[in-house]
Every structure is written in C-alpha cells, then in structure tokens.
Amino acid sequence: xxxxxxxxxxxxxxxxxxxxxxxxxxxxxxxxxxxxxxxxxxxxxxxxxxxxxxxxxxxxxxxxxxxxxxxxxxxxxxxxxxxxxxxxxxxxxxxxxxxxxxxxxxxxxxxxxxxxxxxxxxxxxxxxxxxxxxxxxxxxxxxxxxxxxxxxxxxxxxxxxxxxxxxxxxxxxxxxxxxxxxxxxxxxxxxxxxxxxxxxxxxxxxxxxxxxxxxxxxxxxxxxxxxxxxxxxxxxxxxxxxxxxxxxxxxxxxxxxxxxxxxxxxxxxxxxxxxxxxxxxxxxxxxxxxxxxxxx
Amino acid sequence: xxxxxxxxxxxxxxxxxxxxxxxxxxxxxxxxxxxxxxxxxxxxxxxxxxxxxxxxxxxxxxxxxxxxxxxxxxxxxxxxxxxxxxxxxxxxxxxxxxxxxxxxxxxxxxxxxxxxxxxxxxxxxxxxxxxxxxxxxxxxxxxxxxxxxxxxxxxxxxxxxxxxxxxxxxxxxxxxxxxxxxxxxxxxxxxxxxxxxxxxxxxxxxxxxxxxxxxxxxxxxxxxxxxxxxxxxxxxxxxxxxxxxxxxxxxxxxxxxxxxxxxxxxxxxxxxxxxxxxxxxxxxxxxxxxxxxxxxxxxxxxxxxxxxxxxxxxxxxxxxxxxxxxxxxxxxxxxxxxxxxxxxxxxxxxxxxxxxxxxxxxxxxxxxxxxx
Numbered sequence: 001x002x003x004x005x006x007x008x009x010x011x012x013x014x015x016x017x018x019x020x021x022x023x024x025x026x027x028x029x030x031x032x033x034x035x036x037x038x039x040x041x042x043x044x045x046x047x048x049x050x051x052x053x054x055x056x057x058x059x060x061x062x063x064x065x066x067x068x069x070x071x072x073x074x075x076x077x078x079x080x081x082x083x084x085x086x087x088x089x090x091x092x093x094x095x096x097x098x099x100x101x102x103x104x105x106x107x108x109x110x111x112x113x114x115x116x117x118x119x120x121x122x123x124x125x126x127x128x129x130x131x132x133x134x135x136x137x138x139x140x141x142x143x144x145x146x147x148x149x150x151x152x153x154x155x156x157x158x159x160x161x162x163x164x165x166x167x168x169x170x171x172x173x174x175x176x177x178x179x180x181x182x183x184x185x186x187x188x189x190x191x192x193x194x195x196x197x198x199x200x201x202x203x204x205x206x207x208x209x210x211x212x213x214x215x216x217x218x219x220x221x222x223x224x225x226x227x228x229x230x231x232x233x234x235x236x237x238x239x240x241x242x243x244x245x246x247x248x249x250x251x252x253x254x255x256x257x258x259x260x261x262x263x264x265x266x267x268x269x270x271x272x273x274x275x276x277x278x279x280x281x282x283x284x285x286x287x288x289x290x291x292x293x294x295x296x
Numbered sequence: 297x298x299x300x301x302x303x304x305x306x307x308x309x310x311x312x313x314x315x316x317x318x319x320x321x322x323x324x325x326x327x328x329x330x331x332x333x334x335x336x337x338x339x340x341x342x343x344x345x346x347x348x349x350x351x352x353x354x355x356x357x358x359x360x361x362x363x364x365x366x367x368x369x370x371x372x373x374x375x376x377x378x379x380x381x382x383x384x385x386x387x388x389x390x391x392x393x394x395x396x397x398x399x400x401x402x403x404x405x406x407x408x409x410x411x412x413x414x415x416x417x418x419x420x421x422x423x424x425x426x427x428x429x430x431x432x433x434x435x436x437x438x439x440x441x442x443x444x445x446x447x448x449x450x451x452x453x454x455x456x457x458x459x460x461x462x463x464x465x466x467x468x469x470x471x472x473x474x475x476x477x478x479x480x481x482x483x484x485x486x487x488x489x490x491x492x493x494x495x496x497x498x499x500x501x502x503x504x505x506x507x508x509x510x511x512x513x514x515x516x517x518x519x520x521x522x523x524x525x526x527x528x529x530x531x532x533x534x535x536x537x538x539x540x541x542x543x544x545x546x547x548x549x550x551x552x553x554x555x556x557x558x559x560x561x562x563x564x565x566x567x568x569x570x571x572x573x574x575x576x577x578x579x580x581x582x583x584x585x586x587x588x589x590x591x592x593x594x595x596x597x598x599x600x601x602x603x604x605x606x607x608x609x610x611x612x613x614x615x616x617x618x619x620x621x622x623x624x625x626x627x628x629x630x631x632x633x634x635x636x637x638x639x640x641x642x643x644x645x646x647x648x649x650x651x652x653x654x655x656x657x658x659x660x661x662x663x664x665x666x667x668x
Binding site: 002003006007010011014115119120121122124133135140142144211214215216217219222225256257258259260261262265266269 | 524
C-alpha cells in the first residue's frame, strides 16, 4: 500500500508538470487552431532563465525560489509574445500548414541557438527552493514534490480565474468560439492572441523551473521529450480544453510512473502511448473534448 | 560492389598521403552534448600526448597532426565523423571513443577502410569483435562486471542487490548482464531489475519499486548523467543503501549533479590521479600544467595512452601503412603507460587492472586496485 501511494505521489508530481506545459499547447490551439511546436523550447528557455536568475538569489529560500519563478515566467511571457509577433502574426490568414511548419522552424531555431548561447553540455540547476524530505508512515515526500504540486495547482486555479472571471478571459473565449464575430463586437483579436501566447509561455516557464528543480540537469534539448508528452496529454484530455489538458497531464504522469515501477519498465513509453491510442479510438475528441461548451 | 571499392580507393589515397610532412591522426569524441565530459577529458589527454611527442621531435621524422570531429553525443554522428576523417582528411589511424555505443558505430567504417581504430575506453566486448583493425587500450566489461560483483559480495557484504540499467545503451546492458551472472553465481540474489532509457530524468518510479524490494545495494551500470540523478532521487525517497557502478560514472559532473547524495557510493574505473605509481605522478603534474589545474580522470589517461600505443606501433612498423600498422598494434606487448602495462591480446583487447573509487564527503577517493 505504501508503495502504491508513493508511486501515486511520484506520478502526480510528474503529471503536474506535464499539465502545466499541456495548458500552453491547448490555449494556443483554442484561439488559433494550430499546434505551437516551439512551446516545448520556451519551456527549456524558462529553465535556463531560472538557472541564471538562480545564481543571483541565495539558494534554498522560499522568496528566492518564488522570485526566480517570477523572473522566468515574465521572461518567457515576453519571449512567447515576441515569437507570436515576429513569426506567427505575419501568417495570420495563411493555411494552417504554413503556420505549423513555421512553428517547427521556431522550435529548431530555439533549440540550436540554445546550444550556441548556453552550450550543449548539461548544467546543474541550483536548488532555489529549500529542500527537505518528510516521512509520513511509509511514505517519503520531498519538499520539491510539494512545491511542484502546490505551484501547479495555484497556477491552474489562477488560469481558471483569468479565463472565466476577467474581461480578457472572456475575450479569449470569444475569440476561440468565433474570431470574426469577436472582432465585430469590438474585440482586438491581436491583443487577445498575444496575451494567450504570453500566458501559455509563462506557464511553460513555470513548468521548466519545476522540472529542473526535480531533475536538476538542464540542457538545450531538454524540452523535446516533456514537450511531446505534454502535447499527448493535451490531445488526451481534448485539445483546446483547459481542464482536459490538466487531466491529461495527470493521467499521463501517473500511468508512466506506474508502468515504470512495474516489471514492464522497458515498455513504459509504448504502454503510455498505447493508452493514448486506445482512448482516442473510443473518444476521438479526447476525454473532455465533447462535454464543454466553451473552448479556449 | 561499388561502395567497398570506393572505400578501398580512399584507403589507397590514405597511403598516398604519406608523402606529406605530417602524420595525421583522427579523433572522434563527444566534445559537446550529454556526455561531453567523456569527450573533453579524453581529448585533453590525446592533445597532451601529441604535444609531447611533437616536442620530442615527432615520429619517423614527421610531426603528428590531430584532426578531430565532435559527434555531439548523438547517435549516428560517429560513423559520419569517421568517414569524413578517413576519406577527406586521410588520417592514418582513428582514436575513439569512450562510449561503446558510439565506438560500435564508427568501427565498421574503420574496418572497411582498413584504417586501425583505437578505442581509449569503450569497454563492451563487441567493439573489437567488429574486425581485426579495431583495438582498445582498456579492460572489457566481463572483467569490470566480475570486479564489481566480487566487490559487492566481499566489501559491501551484499546478498540482495537491485540492478538498474539503460535499455538503449550497449555498455549498460553488457555490464548488467555480466554482473548478474557473476553475482548470482557467487550465491547472491538479484531482487529487482529495472530499466530506463537514455535521456530519462525521472527514476522515482523504478526507485520506489527498488525500495520495496529491500535490497542491500543497487548496481547502476549507466553513464554519469543518469547515475547522478538516480542516486539523488533515491536519497530523496529515503533509499539509503550504497549505489555502485562502472567506469561510466567517471566524470566531475557526477558530483556536481549528485552532490552529497553520492556519499557512500563506489565505482570501478581505469585510473586514479591519487595512485602512488611514479608514472601517474608525472602524468598528473604535466596534465595539470597543460590544462590549467584540471585533475586528469580515467579517460584523460586512456586518451593519452592510446596515442602513445599508436606511436609505439608506428615506430615498430616503420610506416603508417594501414595493414602494417595494424600488425604492429596487434603485437603490442607490455607497453608501459600511465594506466599500467598494455598488452594487446588475440581479441585486440587490453587486460589491465581496475581501480575502485569511493565517494566520501562529496569527493572521490582512491579505494583499491584489482589486478586482472
């Protein structure tokens, strides 16, 4: 039983990170109907901003950790909006395929400029948050896992608030529902799209910092695998659907962890992706794809 | 039939290159990427040896010239690098690699072109089985696996052990297999066997399962990036038993990533800078002077020895012709290097002592040497 709970905890903390990245994919898909492949590299840049910012604050303090998190989120929000302005906005109205290929180009650009600026060798991420381990029964909880789950939950609640309780959130939902009609009622679509990119990128940065805290070895290609998994999580939950992305991330993290801990650990990715295929066969729109009225 | 004849033609060109005034030695290494530590340290050893030989007048009246390529630790790049070095740069021999997987990629290229290749630290037996032009100057995994299995039984007094290996890494799988055979043969039990893939970062699931298996120690035959994260996450989960591994752990990044979590862990390797042998002392001093105080690791020493073994063979062969150089390399006997005496056996492997390193107080320290 202790082992089961421990694995569940491991899975939830991994899944929370997948969920944070998946939210960015799903929000951009909601407003623009395309997959922003550069998202996983914004995640990487977030971790690197955290790496450099982490050197400026004292290690192991809560305010230092939160400051690093805030700097990385702000930095990536600006990066995300810049990418949208320079690479995607000129293609507004072009075929989706063109935008998709541009996104792949931006992704490769970020990865390989990362290798030039940061170097290809892995670096050790500083322990910006205080770390300790707590033992509850047979269960060992590390403070990093708590940080991951708490920060991810708070960010998702904040996102839910922004989308449903603010003016800009209402505008986002309007653009997602029908861009032309939104424009007709006086919404500036460019501002809304730019905001969506900024918000999604800030969440990716938070995911990057939390990932690096748990697995403190960062390099310019670190975003590729988590990005792919998060994309799968977004599809699993129903792409374009915010609670779906969060649910998809958690499911993927937990399944992966349980398979990893079993005797079939060799096949962990195969099993995780087989589950995805099975779910999509029976529910082509994803788990929550059909139930929601609004798509963002 | 077109391709082999083309490669033969390039080999002929390589022979023609002899007329030039330098002897070109090719090196492919992981100078950047996930295992940059392997490539950088062996590269530094290679450069030091070449500088020394050139300062002493070179070999056969010519200076050595190093031409090197970075494979970025990526699968698939080593064969391309080897092809480029052989066909365009016309090197007389190839030095590479530290990792068995990447050595296995380049070896068929060298074999087909009949250019001798010396792997400084690839320990998987399959590497030299590729063909009679492939050599190595280090011990092989069956020996290393035996040493660590004995070490587990005798020093760690472990009866129940878990093994955590990487399924996409030839070195890891080979070493795990030998270890399991020897350890169970000596009466030990393997209670948990878990796998992961290269580049994985999350090992908590496997480690949680290992923890429930209640073992005395955990064998992790992987490279340093994974090993460091594994031990760190194990300590986070409250798994306090010793972890031990092979020469793949050898890099300063291991301690940078793993930190204090690694205290009480052990690994086997080829060389220790703390060894009291006089040859080691001089080498360490020269190396530190050349590389701004950097302490040489096992792969620095093996890269250095690989060049000296090659030069010794060129001298005995009196030529850099691929076939004659191969024969001279195969006849290497009791060559005195900084990693001990090198004798190339019938399988083109070297049999050498293994060094066991203990990690204490966040530092590596020499534990003992095990003779072959």
